[in-house]
Each structure stands twice: as structure tokens, then as C-alpha cells.
Amino acid sequence: MRLSHIEIENFKGIGxxxxxxxxxxxxxxxPNSAGKSTILQALQYVREILERKNLDPDQTIAGGLTxxxxxxxxxxxxxxxxxxxxxxxxxxxxxxxxxxxxxxxxESLTDPNFQHLxxxxxxxxxxxxxxxxxxxxxxxxxxxxxxxxxxAPYVAKVAVEMDRERxxxxxxxxxxxxxxxxxxxxxxxCLRKIPEQEDDIHQEIFENRQVTSxxxxxxxxxxxxSSPRGEEIWELSREMSAESxxxxxxxxxxxxxxxxxxxxxxxxxxxxPLTLDLIDIxxxxxxxxxxxxxxxxxxxxxxxLIDELVLGPVRVVSDYLRSMTYIGPLREIxxxxxxxRLSPDESRWAQGLAAWDLLYxxxxxxLLENVNNWMVSEERLKTGYQLEKLQLKQVPxxxxxxxxxxxxxxEDDLGDLQELYTKFLTTTEIALLDINKNIAVSPSDIGVxxxxxxxxxxxxxxxxxxxxxxxxPELHIHPAIQVGLGDLFIEATxxxxxxxxxxxxxxxxxxxxxxxxxxxxxIREKNEETLPPDITGLSPSDVSxxxxxxxxxxxxxxxxxxxxxxxxxxxxxxxxxxxRAKELF
Numbered sequence: 001m002r003l004s005h006i007e008i009e010n011f012k013g014i015g016x017x018x019x020x021x022x023x024x025x026x027x028x029x030x031p032n033s034a035g036k037s038t039i040l041q042a043l044q045y046v047r048e049i050l051e052r053k054n055l056d057p058d059q060t061i062a063g064g065l066t067x068x069x070x071x072x073x074x075x076x077x078x079x080x081x082x083x084x085x086x087x088x089x090x091x092x093x094x095x096x097x098x099x100x101x102x103x104x105x106x107e108s109l110t111d112p113n114f115q116h117l118x119x120x121x122x123x124x125x126x127x128x129x130x131x132x133x134x135x136x137x138x139x140x141x142x143x144x145x146x147x148x149x150x151x152a153p154y155v156a157k158v159a160v161e162m163d164r165e166r167x168x169x170x171x172x173x174x175x176x177x178x179x180x181x182x183x184x185x186x187x188x189x190c191l192r193k194i195p196e197q198e199d200d201i202h203q204e205i206f207e208n209r210q211v212t213s214x215x216x217x218x219x220x221x222x223x224x225x226s227s228p229r230g231e232e233i234w235e236l237s238r239e240m241s242a243e244s245x246x247x248x249x250x251x252x253x254x255x256x257x258x259x260x261x262x263x264x265x266x267x268x269x270x271x272x273p274l275t276l277d278l279i280d281i282x283x284x285x286x287x288x289x290x291x292x293x294x295x296x297x298x299x300x301x302x303x304x305l306i307d308e309l310v311l312g313p314v315r316v317v318s319d320y321l322r323s324m325t326y327i328g329p330l331r332e333i334x335x336x337x338x339x340x341r342l343s344p345d346e347s348r349w350a351q352g353l354a355a356w357d358l359l360y361x362x363x364x365x366x367l368l369e370n371v372n373n374w375m376v377s378e379e380r381l382k383t384g385y386q387l388e389k390l391q392l393k394q395v396p397x398x399x400x401x402x403x404x405x406x407x408x409x410x411e412d413d414l415g416d417l418q419e420l421y422t423k424f425l426t427t428t429e430i431a432l433l434d435i436n437k438n439i440a441v442s443p444s445d446i447g448v449x450x451x452x453x454x455x456x457x458x459x460x461x462x463x464x465x466x467x468x469x470x471x472x473p474e475l476h477i478h479p480a481i482q483v484g485l486g487d488l489f490i491e492a493t494x495x496x497x498x499x500x501x502x503x504x505x506x507x508x509x510x511x512x513x514x515x516x517x518x519x520x521x522x523i524r525e526k527n528e529e530t531l532p533p534d535i536t537g538l539s540p541s542d543v544s545x546x547x548x549x550x551x552x553x554x555x556x557x558x559x560x561x562x563x564x565x566x567x568x569x570x571x572x573x574x575x576x577x578x579x580r581a582k583e584l585f
Contacts, residue, residue, distance in 0.1 A: 001320065002505040003043075003467055004137060005089035010076040011045070012038045015554035017085070023544035024493035027516060028509045030548035035555030036509045039548075040469045041068060042086050043321060046142060050318040053264050055144055055153040062326040063347025071146060071153040076554065080146040083156060087141040088317055089164075135162045138313040142267070147174035155265035160313040162188065167309050172266035179262040181276065181310065258306075270315045274307035323466025323502045325349050325459050329475060333451040334443050352455035358462060360428055365389065370461045371454075374488060376435065379534070381457070381484040385432045385450055388440055393424040449476040456485065460492035465504035468492075474512035486518025490536050519543055524566035540564060547573050 007019040013035040020026075020039070028036040044062050048054040051061065056070045068074055075082050139161035144153050159169040165188050172179035259277030263269045331352030340360035341348065348354035359368055372386040395402055401420040404413050431440040432450065443451050456473045474482045492504050508515075519538060526537025540562045547558045561569040 002091050002503045003320065004091035006039060006042065007087035008042050009085040010082040011042050011084050011086065012074055012076065013550060013555040014038060015076045018555065018557045020546050020557050020559060021544060022507065024542050025489050025506045025519065026508065026544040026546065028546050028548055034548045034550045036548045037471065038555060040326065040507065040509065041066065043324065045074065046086055046088060047321040047324065049142060050270065051322060061346060063350045066350065084144045085141065087139060089137055089139040090316055090320055091137050093136050137164065138162055138316055139164065140313050140317045150174050155267040158266045160310055170260060170266040172262060174265065179260050179266050181258040181260045182256065184256055268311060270311055270318050274311050276303055276306060320502055323464065325466065325468045327352060327455050327459060327470045329471040331452050331455050333448060336442050336444060355455035355458035356430065358458060359387065359430055367462060371457055374457055380487060381481050383450060383481060384435055386435060388431050388433045390429045390431060392427045392429055394427060395424065449478065452476045453481065457488065460488050466502040467505050467507065469507040471509045473508060474510060474515060479514045482512050482514035483518040486515045487535065490522055490538050494536050516545065520566035523562065527564040549573055
């Protein structure tokens with residue numbers, strides 16, 4: 001599972017809708033202040049909305065120097081009449097089940113209310129259920145508007161999609177309690193029935209075109225999938241909806257609408273089951289088909305289904321963004337008396353200190369060893385330094401242990417010294433070992449490049465995986481190490497992927513030609529089968545290079561395609577990176 005697509009409209013410097021497809025490694029290039037950071041901040045804004053219900057944020061969960069300044073500062077041109085629109089798509093391929101999609105992960109295969117459903121998020125092979133296809137991608141769109149009535153922003157629309165086809169939308173004004181679930185895509189494969197033999201049913205009921213739309217709506221709401229008349233009901237619903245729409249006013253679109261309980265305009269609380277205002281059905285009309293107890297079960301089944309179809313993608317996106325690690329452009333150098341945070345603090349990643357916290361507090365040294373492997377190896381970063389974890393015991397000068405040494409140790413003191421020694425607390429300190437000189441030094445004793453690079457290395461190698469967003473990973477780093485970072489990015493995204501959960505995806509804002517050239521080289525070597533031993537190759541589809549440019553119409557994105565020879569198929573706008581050629585020739 002990974003982030004695959006972003007669309008942004010009316011957010012900061014972006015006016016008209018801009019979209020980019022993302023790869024496991026996405027590089028954002030462009031001039032200073034062109035809007036590269038806007039993409040990262042858009043993700044942080046969506047996370048603020050989903051996780052903290054915060055539509056008007058300044059400081060974010062990610063922390064650091066990121067201050068969004070609230071909705072008025074975020075909306076394009078500070079125009080409060082514009083809506084901020086952000087769409088995110090998550091690639092679900094390779095995810096062997098998701099706890100946020102319990103019905104579709106196979107837990108309810110024996111439920112008769114869902115036995116006719118053609119497809120559900122089922123991923124991987126499942127011989128127990130006949131499926132037409134497998135959902136490969138889910139999408140979530142948010143539209144946030146300003147309301148003069150409440151003097152605050154609110155979520156005006158939430159739209160969910162699967163495989164780039166809309167499932168449904170929730171619309172709401174700024175007033176509470178008026179949200180409606182609507183715009184159902186009845187033609188979507190997720191809402192089709194598997195064909196089955198025709199049952200003995202009361203055909204005259206649906207041949208009677210005088211049946212009220214309320215009854216039809218209630219019929220669909222009661223049993224859209226497992227009713228013996230399912231396909232005919234769906235077809236009739238679409239027909240009547242189309243007829244009604246053609247004869248309706250703007251206020252009566254003829255669409256099916258269900259009242260839905262929300263907390264934030266059109267956004268329901270992802271932590272709670274979706275509460276729907278389903279109209280009661282006149283059971284006298286249904287006694288020939290099923291009894292009241294069956295109806296309650298089917299109503300519950302419908303609520304569970306809609307909860308998963310609508311809120312499932314919301315929960316998946318929220319969980320995914322919670323896995324995001326953001327590393328800002330300025331990383332701090334640990335002080336000589338550095339003390340790690342024992343409790344995880346995600347905001348410390350922005351300054352890089354969370355990487356040191358993680359190295360200090362890891363129960364085993366596997367991460368430390370992996371980091372050292374990259375820092376020391378001749379074929380990798382070759383920094384000339386490795387991390388050393390030192391275990392220290394502090395002896396206060398006022399302690400009895402110290403006083404023994406002050407007066408001189410006697411043979412009879414050995415037993416007491418042993419007992420006192422075991423009572424001293426053990427502390428941990430991480431130092432950098434200069435391999436050439438075999439001297440341990442503090443991070444503050446060497447150039448800033450190592451301290452700037454280390455958080456990037458740790459984030460690429462740590463568990464769990466997820467989205468890693470980095471600004472300027474090449475800061476203060478020698479070109480020879482920058483090309484090594486390219487190999488690190490490849491290894492981080494092409495290594496063993498988890499069966500469940502987020503794959504590691506890198507979103508890199510950079511000016512480094514060296515990182516890009518290493519990636520292009522590995523694409524070429526893989527295609528030509530000339531990769532060096534123990535080096536991981538790359539395919540063009542594994543890399544996305546996006547040029548971000550500020551224009552008169554606002555920030556614009558341009559994807560630059562790469563072929564199998566590691567060459568760009570598209571010209572760089574305005575001669576970006578031509579400075580080298582100008583200086584040489």
C-alpha cells in the first residue's frame with residue numbers, strides 16, 4: 001500500500017487543479033519558492049483534518065518549522081470564496097487485507113447478506129468467493145470552504161472512489177445535522193450483483209410503475225444486494241433516478257439521498273460507525289418475502305456495507321498519513337549532553353532528533369548495525385564514520401563507592417565495592433567513531449553534513465515503513481555521498497515489502513542533480529543487465545520526477561518521463577540543470 005496520486009486546487013500558490021502521479025521514489029525539483037513544499041503541506045493539512053479534526057491549523061502534528069497559518073493563509077490568494085480541494089489516492093496492490101475493511105477482507109464471507117456481492121476490496125486469491133475483479137486503488141477527496149455564518153472553515157464535500165470510479169459523496173452546508181450521503185454510482189462494480197438464477201418473486205410489484213419512489217428507495221435501502229430481485233431493483237432505481245432528474249429542479253435532483261451523522265460538515269468521524277437515517281419500511285408490503293427479524297438483519301448489513309464503502313477509504317487514508325515521517329530542511333546537531341526522549345515524539349522528526357531518539361531507545365542493535373553498514377561501506381555512503389553505542393555508569397563523587405577510592409582500596413573492600421557497583425544506573429551514549437583515526441567523537445565535533453544526513457538514513461531503514469517526506473536530503477553533503485543516497489532510496493523502496501500495511505514511499509524535495517543521476521544510472525544498468533554485484537536496480541515506473549514551477553496562473557506541476565535507458569523523454573523546463581553545461585562550454 002502506498003500513496004499513488006495527489007490533486008490540489010486553491011491551496012497556497014496552487015490555483016487551478018494540479019495533479020501528479022507518485023512512484024515509490026518521487027523527486028520534486030524546481031526553483032526556490034516555486035511551491036515544492038506545498039505538496040508536502042497539502043498532505044499535512046489532510047492529516048490535520050482527518051486525525052485532529054483541525055481545518056484551521058497553524059502548527060501541525062509534523063512539527064518543526066511548518067506553520068500553515070490557518071485556512072485564510074492556506075486558501076489561494078487568501079480568497080475566502082474559493083474552496084480548497086485535495087484528492088489523495090492510495091494504491092492497495094499487494095496489501096493482503098486491511099483491518100479497516102473487515103467485510104471486504106473476507107471476515108464476512110459466510111454472511112448471507114453479502115453472498116451475492118460481486119467484488120469487495122478482496123486482495124490476493126480467495127477461492128471461497130466468486131469475484132469479477134479486485135479493487136486496486138481507493139481515493140478520497142475533501143472540499144473545504146469558509147463559512148461567514150460560523151466564521152470558520154468547514155468540510156463541504158467528501159467523495160470516495162475505488163479504481164478511479166466514484167462510489168458516493170457526502171455534501172453538507174456549514175450548519176450541523178444537514179449532511180447527506182448522495183451521488184451513488186450504482187454502475188460501480190462494487191455495487192453489482194453476481195448473476196444468478198431468477199427466483200420466484202412477486203413480479204407484479206415491479207411491473208407496477210405507480211410504486212412510490214419512497215417505497216423503491218426503502219426497498220433498495222433494505223436489501224440492495226441480497227434481495228432476490230437485486231438486478232431489477234438496481235436497474236429500476238437507475239431508470240427512475242434518471243427520469244426524476246430530468247424533470248426536477250435544482251433543489252430536487254432526483255438522486256437518492258440519505259441523512260448521515262457527521263462531526264465536521266460533510267466529514268463523519270472515522271473512529272465511529274457511520275450513522276445513517278434509513279427510512280423505516282412498511283413491513284406489511286414485505287410479509288410475502290421476509291419477516292421483520294430478517295429485515296433488521298438486512299438493515300444492519302446495509303449500514304455495515306455503506307460504512308465500509310464510504311468510511312473505509314477515509315480510514316485507510318487517515319491511517320496511511322499517520323505513517324508519514326516528515327524531515328525538514330534544517331536538522332539539529334545533538335548536543336554533548338544529549339538526552340533522548342523516552343516517549344516517542346513524532347514532531348521531533350522535523351528537526352531530525354527523533355532519529356537519534358530511535359537509535360538510543362531501540363531494544364536491539366539491528367537498526368544501528370544497518371545504519372552503520374550504509375555509512376561505512378565502500379559501495380554505499382562511505383562517510384568514514386560509524387555509530388558506537390556506549391554503555392556508561394555514572395559514579396557521583398559523594399557516593400560511598402567513590403569514597404572507597406579516595407581513602408584507598410583495601411582487600412576487605414572488594415565485596416562492598418561489588419555490591420555498590422551493581423546499584424549504579426547504566427546510561428547510553430551514542431558517539432561517532434572516526435574509522436581512520438579510531439577516535440570516538442561527539443556529533444558536534446565534526447562537520448554538520450553527517451548530522452544532516454543521519455536522520456534521512458535512519459528514516460529509510462527503520463520499521464515500520466510508510467511515507468517518508470524529506471526536504472533537501474543533500475544539505476551540507478559531499479556529491480560522492482549524495483549519489484550514495486540515491487542507492488539508499490532504491491534499497492529503501494525496493495526491498496522486502498510488508499504483506500499488510502504501508503510500503504515505504506519516498507517524497508523528496510531536492511535540488512540535487514547527483515541523486516537524480518544515480519537513479520537514472522541504476523535504471524540504465526538494470527535495463528542493460530550491467531548492475532554491480534549486490535546493487536539493486538530500478539525501473540522507470542519506480543521513479544517519478546516532477547518539475548514544480550511558479551507561473552502567472554499559479555504553481556504548476558510537470559511530470560518528466562524517463563525511458564528504460566535512463567534518459568528523459570521530456571525537456572526540462574527553462575533549461576533547468578543547464579548551468580553545468582554553461583560553465584563547462
